[in-house]
Amino acid sequence: MPFYAYKALSERGASVRGKESASSPEALRALLSERGMVAQRIRGVFSLRGDISRGEIGAAQRLEFAGLFRTLLCAGLTVTDALAVIAEEVDDSRVAETVHRTLDFVRQGKSLSQACAQSPQAFDTLFLATLEAGELAGALPTALTGYTAYLARQIEFTKRVRQALTYPIFLLATLGAILGLMFVFVLPRFTQMYADLGVELPWATRVLVALVEHWFGVAMLVAGLIFATRFGVRRLHASPQYALWLAKLKERIPIVGPLWVHLRVVTFANAMGMLMASGLPALSALKTFHDSAADPDVRRRVDVAIERVRAGKSLSAALRAAEIMPASALAMLRVGEDGGHVSGMLEDISKLYQERVNGVVAKLVTIIEPMLILLMGLLVGAVLIAMYLPIFSVMEVVP
Numbered sequence: 001m002p003f004y005a006y007k008a009l010s011e012r013g014a015s016v017r018g019k020e021s022a023s024s025p026e027a028l029r030a031l032l033s034e035r036g037m038v039a040q041r042i043r044g045v046f047s048l049r050g051d052i053s054r055g056e057i058g059a060a061q062r063l064e065f066a067g068l069f070r071t072l073l074c075a076g077l078t079v080t081d082a083l084a085v086i087a088e089e090v091d092d093s094r095v096a097e098t099v100h101r102t103l104d105f106v107r108q109g110k111s112l113s114q115a116c117a118q119s120p121q122a123f124d125t126l127f128l129a130t131l132e133a134g135e136l137a138g139a140l141p142t143a144l145t146g147y148t149a150y151l152a153r154q155i156e157f158t159k160r161v162r163q164a165l166t167y168p169i170f171l172l173a174t175l176g177a178i179l180g181l182m183f184v185f186v187l188p189r190f191t192q193m194y195a196d197l198g199v200e201l202p203w204a205t206r207v208l209v210a211l212v213e214h215w216f217g218v219a220m221l222v223a224g225l226i227f228a229t230r231f232g233v234r235r236l237h238a239s240p241q242y243a244l245w246l247a248k249l250k251e252r253i254p255i256v257g258p259l260w261v262h263l264r265v266v267t268f269a270n271a272m273g274m275l276m277a278s279g280l281p282a283l284s285a286l287k288t289f290h291d292s293a294a295d296p297d298v299r300r301r302v303d304v305a306i307e308r309v310r311a312g313k314s315l316s317a318a319l320r321a322a323e324i325m326p327a328s329a330l331a332m333l334r335v336g337e338d339g340g341h342v343s344g345m346l347e348d349i350s351k352l353y354q355e356r357v358n359g360v361v362a363k364l365v366t367i368i369e370p371m372l373i374l375l376m377g378l379l380v381g382a383v384l385i386a387m388y389l390p391i392f393s394v395m396e397v398v399p
Contacts, residue, residue, distance in 0.1 A: 004028050008037040027291055031120065059158075061095050062127065063151045070144035079112050079140075098122040111135055125292035126150075126271055129285075133278040143278040150274035157266065157354050164361045171372040175379065182383060187212045190387050197390070204386040247297035259360045264298060265325050265353045273346030282315045282342070298324075315342065329353070 006028060008016045016037060025042045032039045065086065072082035083106065087099040098119050105115035113131035116123040127147060134143025191209050194201060201209065211218055251257040268289065275285035286309060290302040301322040308318035316333040319325050325333070329349045336345025 004042050006032065006039055006043075007041040008032050008039045011036040059151060059155050061092055062123070063148060063155060065090070065095060065099070066127070066144050066151065067148045070141050070148060073141045073144070080106055095122075112140070125288055126275065129275060129280065129288040130278045133275070133280045137279045139279070146274045146277045150270055153270055153350065153354070154267075157357075160358055161361055164358075164365050168365060168368045168372055171369065171376065175372070175376045178376070178380060179383070182380075183212055183215045187383075187387065194390055202386075202389045204382075205389050208383065208386040244297050244300065247295065255360070255364065259357060259364075261326065262353045262357045262360065265329055266350050266357060268298075268324055269329070269346045269350035269353065273343045273350060276346065277343040283309045286318075325349075 004025060006017070010016050028042055029039045068086055068089070069082055072085055073079070077085065080103065083099055083103040087096055087103060090096050090099065101119060102112075102115045105118055106112060110118075111132075113128055113135055116131060117128050130143045130147045131140070134140035137143070187208065191212050194205070194209070247260075250260045271289050271292070272285050275288055276282065280288065283306065286302055286306045290299055290306065293299050293302065301324050304322035305315075305318040305324060308321050309315065313321070314334075314337055316330050316337055319333070320330050329352075332345055332349050332352075333342070336342045336348075339345075
């Protein structure tokens with residue numbers, strides 16, 4: 001989620017400053033209001049260290065916590081006893097600290113969902129909604145079972161995509177290492193040799209010599225451009241207008257566009273299936289997903305769906321109006337609505353589109369790999385030719 005710095009007034013009128021993650025400034029304003037504070041100023045902040053610098057707990061840690069907590073509840077332990085056991089057993093200091101804080105709130109009389117809500121950097125909106133639904137239905141272990149299954153699917157999906165991209169990234173790193181070694185150790189010797197010969201160098205060699213002589217400055221310039229681009233993009237991404245424009249651009253790019261749509265379907269169907277299986281009605285599940293979504297374009301589409309459901313439309317009709325899912329997924333969802341198993345059908349849709357995404361990623365990798373190998377050959381070959389051109393010229397002059 002985006003991260004914000006805020007200044008607020010407490011119930012006693014004291015000025016309070018802090019940092020908090022939230023899906024939007026409006027969501028953070030509502031969160032502060034629930035805590036009895038009035039937000040005065042909210043601004044987005046940027047952190048080079050990402051989630052770790054904010055003390056956030058990753059998906060793998062949340063999965064471990066939710067799975068262990070569910071197991072302990074099924075074994076007959078109370079909520080407080082289960083939290084106490086986890087706080088002592090878990091190895092990650094951030095998780096242990098969060099669980100201790102949650103346990104303190106539970107002992108003060110708060111419900112589990114309310115206690116976990118005090119640590120939004122650790123527990124996401126979907127997890128909190130799952131806990132609340134489980135508490136209302138009196139079936140907390142069942143709700144946690146659905147959440148752990150949902151999170152495990154998300155982690156496995158992300159892992160597969162990363163594994164598919166590992167080899168192309170390795171090729172790029174190898175190319176960078178080869179060029180770096182040539183510029184630092186090999187090319188300087190050729191540069192000195194040409195300087196001793198005093199021959200006129202071809203333009204390609206002159207460019208190469210200039211890069212060798214100023215390689216450190218060039219490297220700093222490239223690093224600076226990469227940093228500035230990353231910083232600028234992340235700052236712009238906090239702007240809803242830019243995020244909406246970027247989302248529309250992604251959908252128009254060949255191959256990338258369909259992949260982006262499929263990823264959106266996977267995320268939406270997986271989360272909605274889990275929430276509705278936990279006992280939430282469609283409208284409440286849509287609101288929860290809206291609050292957890294970081295993409296402004298997705299939130300805008302879900303807003304449309306929420307209004308249609310409020311007006312009495314079915315979930316499939318609302319999603320068609322919001323253009324969240326393609327026609328094939330909507331047809332499957334209508335079958336689920338007719339059969340009374342919407343949550344199960346949403347999970348099937350998620351699995352189907354996960355396989356489609358895996359297929360598209362695999363095709364992209366098969367295209368990218370030979371292109372990267374060709375790029376490696378062209379760049380290394382161009383450097384070698386530029387290095388040896390003066391030698392060929394000298395050989396032509398000497399009888």
